[in-house]
Amino acid sequence: AQKITQTQPGMFVQEKEAVTLDCTYDTSDQSYGLFWYKQPSSGEMIFLIYQGSYDEQNATEGRYSLNFQKARKSANLVISASQLGDSAMYFCAMRVNQAGTALIFGKGTTLSVSS
């Protein structure tokens, strides 16, 4: 069965520090996409970063990087130099190839950044 697991309900970090949010996935497909989204308290889902299963290099987008370890089926998000505005819920998601191309999401990790 397709599944995303985020084992950290909450993470706490100080400004300017780096933080890693964990994500493991389970799929029997060879072709899949992995995503990270940020959801502030206002509710909108903000796309952060994408990794394709055939991409050989880890994805990077500004302060965000995705540590993709295919053999371990992990796709951890690394945020460098945390900012107060990074405080939010973070969701890992995977595109599944069943009837459609919908995303399945993990339960999320709440990140709190303090000054």
Added chain:
Amino acid sequence: EAEVAQSPRYKITEKSQAVAFWCDPISGHATLYWYRQILGQGPELLVQFQDESVVDDSQLPKDRFSAERLKGVDSTLKIQPAELGDSAMYLCASSFGVSGPQETQYFGPGTRLLVL
């Protein structure tokens, strides 16, 4: 920057009433998704459209929910009658393609529904 539009942002209704949500995807995005997010959980797919056709509605409670995308652009999700358990955030997303970076789904601001 192009965005997915949704309305209303908030909706309070009484159980057994009908409610409708509207979504306008990013221009040129052929694929449109409706997700439901219960507080404290990740979003779950309700229905996926490719242009005006339904691709996946296997998780849509069809006895009370309906969705349409008549001209392959904007979409409406309806609940009739609403039940207490329908209280949630309803998120619309769109994507340009279905593989590679083009499959990235961009979300609208969502509609928070409260059923009393």
